[in-house]
Amino acid sequence: MSSAHLKFDHTDEMVAGRVKKMRSSAVRDLFAAATRPDIISLSGGMPDVRLLPTSALQKAVEAACGSQRAAALQYGATNGRVETRQVFSGLMRDIGVRCKPDEILITTGAQEALDLIAKTFIDPGDIILTEGPTYLGALQAFSAYEPDVRCIPFDEEGMRMDLLEEELRKIGKGGAKFLYTIPNFQNPGGVTMVPARRKRLLELSEEYGFLVVEDDPYGRLRYDGGHVIPLKALSDEVVYLGTISKIFAPGLRTGWIAAPKSILAKINLVKQGTDLCGSSFDQVVVEHYFTDTPWEKTLQKFVETYAARRDAMLAALQEFFPPEASWTHPEGGFFVWVTLPGYVDTASMLAVALEAGVTYTPGDGFYPDGVRGKNSMRIAFCYESPENIREAIRRLAVVIEERLELYRAFLEAGAL
Amino acid sequence: MKVAVLMGGSSFEREISLASGKRVCAALEEAGHKVVPLDTVKDLVPTLRSERPQVAYSALHGKHGEDGTIQSLLEFLEIPFVGAGSAVCRDTWNKAALPAVMEAYRAANNGEISASWPKGVCIARDAFKDMGAATALDLVEQRIPGGYPVCVKPACGGSAMGVHKVESQADLGQAILDALTFDDEAVIEQWVDGVELAVSILGSSWDAHALPPVEIVAHGLYDTEARLTDGAVDFFTPVRLESLSDKEDEAQAIRAEIERAALEVYRAYGMRDLGRVDMIWDGAQPRVLEINVSPGMTDSSLFPAACEAAGLSLPSVFDQLVMQYQ
Numbered sequence: 001m002s003s004a005h006l007k008f009d010h011t012d013e014m015v016a017g018r019v020k021k022m023r024s025s026a027v028r029d030l031f032a033a034a035t036r037p038d039i040i041s042l043s044g045g046m047p048d049v050r051l052l053p054t055s056a057l058q059k060a061v062e063a064a065c066g067s068q069r070a071a072a073l074q075y076g077a078t079n080g081r082v083e084t085r086q087v088f089s090g091l092m093r094d095i096g097v098r099c100k101p102d103e104i105l106i107t108t109g110a111q112e113a114l115d116l117i118a119k120t121f122i123d124p125g126d127i128i129l130t131e132g133p134t135y136l137g138a139l140q141a142f143s144a145y146e147p148d149v150r151c152i153p154f155d156e157e158g159m160r161m162d163l164l165e166e167e168l169r170k171i172g173k174g175g176a177k178f179l180y181t182i183p184n185f186q187n188p189g190g191v192t193m194v195p196a197r198r199k200r201l202l203e204l205s206e207e208y209g210f211l212v213v214e215d216d217p218y219g220r221l222r223y224d225g226g227h228v229i230p231l232k233a234l235s236d237e238v239v240y241l242g243t244i245s246k247i248f249a250p251g252l253r254t255g256w257i258a259a260p261k262s263i264l265a266k267i268n269l270v271k272q273g274t275d276l277c278g279s280s281f282d283q284v285v286v287e288h289y290f291t292d293t294p295w296e297k298t299l300q301k302f303v304e305t306y307a308a309r310r311d312a313m314l315a316a317l318q319e320f321f322p323p324e325a326s327w328t329h330p331e332g333g334f335f336v337w338v339t340l341p342g343y344v345d346t347a348s349m350l351a352v353a354l355e356a357g358v359t360y361t362p363g364d365g366f367y368p369d370g371v372r373g374k375n376s377m378r379i380a381f382c383y384e385s386p387e388n389i390r391e392a393i394r395r396l397a398v399v400i401e402e403r404l405e406l407y408r409a410f411l412e413a414g415a416l
Numbered sequence: 417m418k419v420a421v422l423m424g425g426s427s428f429e430r431e432i433s434l435a436s437g438k439r440v441c442a443a444l445e446e447a448g449h450k451v452v453p454l455d456t457v458k459d460l461v462p463t464l465r466s467e468r469p470q471v472a473y474s475a476l477h478g479k480h481g482e483d484g485t486i487q488s489l490l491e492f493l494e495i496p497f498v499g500a501g502s503a504v505c506r507d508t509w510n511k512a513a514l515p516a517v518m519e520a521y522r523a524a525n526n527g528e529i530s531a532s533w534p535k536g537v538c539i540a541r542d543a544f545k546d547m548g549a550a551t552a553l554d555l556v557e558q559r560i561p562g563g564y565p566v567c568v569k570p571a572c573g574g575s576a577m578g579v580h581k582v583e584s585q586a587d588l589g590q591a592i593l594d595a596l597t598f599d600d601e602a603v604i605e606q607w608v609d610g611v612e613l614a615v616s617i618l619g620s621s622w623d624a625h626a627l628p629p630v631e632i633v634a635h636g637l638y639d640t641e642a643r644l645t646d647g648a649v650d651f652f653t654p655v656r657l658e659s660l661s662d663k664e665d666e667a668q669a670i671r672a673e674i675e676r677a678a679l680e681v682y683r684a685y686g687m688r689d690l691g692r693v694d695m696i697w698d699g700a701q702p703r704v705l706e707i708n709v710s711p712g713m714t715d716s717s718l719f720p721a722a723c724e725a726a727g728l729s730l731p732s733v734f735d736q737l738v739m740q741y742q
Contacts, residue, residue, distance in 0.1 A: 004463035006423070006453040008438050343593035406545045407593060413550035415589035 018144050040392035042379040043359040045187065045334050047246050051301055056293035063292070064284040072284040076277040078268050080106025080256070084283040087290045088242060088256045095219060096233040097240065099258045105267055108278045110217060110243040110255035112271075114141035114180075117213060117239065117257070120270050121177050122147045129167065129179040129210070131159050133337070133366030133373050135187045138180055138215070149368040150176070156328065158183060158193025161200045168208045178211035178239075183231060185218040185333025188366050188378035192331060195228055202235045211263075215241045218333035220299060223307035225331045232258060239263060244286055246334075247299055252282040306334070312386030313379065316393035322404055334382040337363075339375060343410075344403050346377045352402075358395040417449050419738050420469035420495070422486060424455035427478030429574060436713035437475035439720070440734060444473075447735035456486065464493060471741040472497040473734075474710060478574045482710050483509040496741040498689045500709040508685055508707050512538035512571040512603050518704070521684035531677035531684075531695075533704045535561050536605025538571055541596050553588050556604055565607040568592055570599035574708075576639050581607055608705075610698035611659045612638055615678035616711060616722035618733065620688035626675035627722035628654030651718070653725040660697060670697065677702035689737055692719055 064072040071081070079085070085101035092099045107113040114137065122128065122145035130138065132151020142149060150171070152164045159181060168176070181201070183193035193201070205212045214231045232240035243255035257267060271277075289295055313336055317327055327338040340346065347362040363376030379396075381389055410416045421444065423437025424430055441451045452467050454460060456476060464472075472495050474486050488502035500508065507513050514533055522529050537559060543549040557563040568591040569579040578598040580591035588604075595602040612632040617624050631652040632638055638649065652659075655674070657667035678693035681704050692711040695704045711719035713730075723733055 004454045004457050004460045006434075006437075006455050008441070008453065012438075343590065343597070345594075345597045348597055406541060406596060409545050409548070410550045410589045410593060413548065413553070413589075415550040415553050416593075 018146055038357050039354065039359060040357060040384055040388045040395070041359045042381070042384070042389070042392050042396075043361045044383065045380050046383050047250060047302070047334075048305065048383055049249050049251070051298070051305060052249065053293075053298060056289065056295070056298065059292055060285045060289040063288040064281050068284045068288075072281045074280055076280040076283065078272050078277050079104070079264070080278055081280060081283045081287065084254075084287045085256070087287050088258075091242065091290070092232075092240075092258060095227065096229050097258070099232070099240075103258055103261060103264065105257045105259075105264050105271070106278050106283060107255045107257060107271070108275065109245060109250065109253040110215060110241045111137055111141065112253075112274075112278075113241045113255055113257045114138050114215075115144070116267050116270050116274065117178070118142045118145045118147070119274070120266050121211070127171055127176045129164070129176050131181055131186060131189065133188050133363060133376070133378075134180065135182060135215070136361075136365045139366070139368050142180075143368070147177075151367060151372070154186065154189055154191050154193075156191050158186070158191055158197050159201070161197050161204070164201070165204060168204060171208075173207070174209045176208065176210040178213050179205065180213045180215065181231075182215045182217070184216055184228065185221065185330050185335070187218070187333070188335050188361070188363075189337045190328040190330030190333055190335045191337075192228060198229070198231050198234060202231065202238075205235075205237070211239055212237070213239045213241065217241075217243045217246050220247050221303060221306060221334075222332035223303060223310055236260060244290075247302065248286065248289055248295070252285055253279065254282050254286045306332075306382055309381040309384070309386055309389055310336075312389045313381040313393065316390040320394050320397035322397070322401055324404055324407070325400065334380050336379050336381065338377050338379060339363075340377075340400060341404065341407050342375050343407050344375045344400070346375060349399060349403060353396060353399045356395045356399050358392045358399075360396065417470045417738055417742060418452065418468070419444050419449050420452045420454055420464060420467060420472040421475060422454050422456055422460075422472060422481075423475040424457075425476045425478070425480050426456075427476075427480060429477035429481075432712060432714060433475055433477045433481065435715075436477065436710075436717065439713045439715070439730070440473055440475050443730040443734040444738065446731040449735070449738060456480065461489070461493070464495060469495060471495070471738050473738065474499060475713060477710055477712065479572075482574065482708070483572065498737045498741070500685070500687050500689070500691065504686050504688075505709050508687075508709050510571050510601075511569065511706050512536075512601060514681075514704065514706065517684050518681065521680060525680075529677075529680050530673050530702060531680045531704050532701045534567065534606035534608050536567075536603055538601050538603045539592075541600045541602075544592070544596070550589060550592075553585060553592075556585065556588060560604060560606055562606055567603075567605050567607045568595050569603050569605075570595045570597075571601035571603050572599045579639060581637060608696045608698050608703045610696040610703070611655065613655060613674060613695050613697060613702075614718040614722075615675060615693045615695065616719045617678060617682045617687070617691050617693065618689070618737075621683065621686075624679055624682055624687070626678050627719075627728075628725040629671065629674055629678075630718045630721055630725075631655035631659055632718075651721060653721045674702045677704065681707050689740075690719070 085104040088104050089099055089101045118141055124146035126147045128147045129150050131154050150167055152159050232238040240258040324341050327336050347364055361378040363373030364370045367373045421437050421441050423433045441453050444451045472490055476486055484502040484505035487505050490497045539549055560566050565581050565583045568582050578595040582588050582591045592602045614630045616627040619625050633650040660670040661667040681693045692708040694706050695702050
């Protein structure tokens with residue numbers, strides 16, 4: 001049968017209302033999925049797992065297939081293997097957080113943690129606070145539970161506490177359920193919340209009675225500057241989300257929630273109904289990777305590689321992008337957030353960029369309303385080589401330049 | 417009959433088109449026709465040639481569906497199709513052409529017509545980019561009767577994308593730039609306040625008749641977001657008489673005038689089979705905004721609502737539309 005023939009999906013009518021609302025990014029997905037070989041993709045946030053040493057992987061997997069196979073192939077506890085939780089407790093100690101294994105619950109990637117938290121805490125219409133823009137996967141996870149998401153803008157020093165306070169005054173005490181933040185090398189912004197703002201955030205959380213959810217996938221991928229103490233190290237009340245996706249491999253869907261026991265008990269109950277338990281096999285592999293292999297050396301290789309790619313991107317932006325564009329200067333992580341003059345619609349520009357052989361993620365997807373961020377884009381430096389990144393930025397600059405010609409005509413005429 | 421229903425496409429309105437197409441297919445099947453639903457992808461033409469439908473219906477919206485592209489292709493393939501022909505679509509697609517089409521119609525009718533339309537100008541992207549048109553935006557206040565607020569919109573395109581209400585010259589440049597994101601020409605015209613209406617029409621030429629007008633009440637602007645957001649808009653079919661006048665007789669007369677104006681536009685363009693005219697009753701006259709050759713057919717669309725209000729079932733409407741091409 002020819003592909004012009006259409007077969008209707010008769011389950012369309014059966015789909016719950018909340019799922020219907022989740023479809024608006026179809027066009028974006030289409031572009032993101034474009035796989036023409038000459039296209040350089042700056043759209044995905046994929047860690048470069050090609051850098052992982054084969055010997056270390058083999059060692060970790062062998063344990064799961066050999067000595068540990070009985071446990072690795074069996075159901076596990078809902079909160080995860082105690083041995084794996086001990087590993088994560090150790091990883092947290094490294095960054096300054098004291099957290100016992102029984103204060104940790106293992107999840108299927110940090111993405112499941114987002115869903116579990118939303119499922120546990122959000123009723124339709126509940127107010128939650130996030131950075132604006134924020135991680136679109138978090139928005140997707142939250143949206144299924146129909147919250148009222150309020151976005152707080154950030155600058156190079158992270159979430160603007162003055163604007164958060166302004167919003168909290170409007171909402172009132174007890175008005176917001178939780179605040180979701182990625183304080184280190186934020187996705188998509190690339191910015192890091194400075195210590196003074198972290199302190200202020202925790203003061204506000206106490207004053208206004210909302211939970212703080214700290215998502216920290218990129219914290220160990222720092223290329224400049226010194227370590228900033230996590231929110232969780234400053235307050236036991238913080239719900240911390242960790243993941244091995246960026247420091248090991250996202251294919252092993254393993255993340256964790258570190259939270260007060262009272263909160264973990266509620267989440268544990270919810271997780272039982274979701275998937276009973278995470279993958280024991282993945283947990284065993286992760287456990288052995290972080291105990292039996294020189295993982296810190298590998299992490300250093302990740303950091304050096306990503307740092308070179310970030311440098312290549314920032315240098316190319318400086319060289320090729322027009323003066324009307326501005327962008328963030330991440331000290332770590334995967335992303336740079338670019339802002340263009342208000343007139344440029346990056347979603348409609350993506351079709352032109354694709355023709356020019358480059359993709360990025362349009363900014364509107366990082367807001368719950370899909371309207372703000374129209375003149376922004378997220379570009380990722382994590383996966384492509386420095387040479388490819390330079391070429392991609394050069395191509396993108398040509399596309400933007402064409403759009404800006406018209407903008408400049410208005411500007412020169414004093415019509416803006 | 418064997419009917420090809422074309423839908424999907426690559427425009428922004430793809431999802432709406434698929435929903436429209438699905439509903440049209442269901443209506444035609446219920447009326448006993450053999451329906452072939454087709455997406456407009458690269459092998460559409462070979463598929464049409466091998467399927468050999470007796471008639472086609474295009475449920476495509478937006479670019480390629482309403483600008484004459486699909487219509488001229490069907491004409492070339494000699495496949496009869498429901499709805500306006502390619503030449504008509506090319507005219508209706510560009511909103512800036514409406515005044516000229518209507519002026520010609522008025523002249524042919526000795527100046528006696530009900531329809532009126534907002535006065536405006538249309539300026540091309542290149543005039544701004546290469547000829548300094550942006551330096552003349554101070555003239556807008558004089559050129560557009562009544563001055564601000566004005567409406568700025570792309571000359572071509574649907575779903576109110578890039579449409580702005582501009583209150584002063586300070587915001588004009590930005591609005592034009594946004595409109596030019598969607599098309600190469602921007603229309604700047606009088607802003608019209610009043611009762612927002614959609615009049616669906618069935619038939620051709622002098623046999624065309626208007627279905628009950630739908631009144632659209634948006635909570636805020638009836639813009640793209642409002643059109644895509646559940647609950648952002650209320651529809652009343654037929655239009656509530658109290659929205660038109662306090663006096664019932666007068667309201668009935670106004671409704672008749674609205675329907676007359678819609679039919680004038682339909683005939684002025686040389687439309688056939690079906691269409692929808694969007695307008696605003698400004699308290700004194702019906703002001704036509706645009707005409708659609710491929711009205712939405714989804715569960716929340718205006719055309720099916722009008723059919724229902726007229727006591728017509730969608731299967732019977734589509735049965736008649738295709739049977740005339742037997």
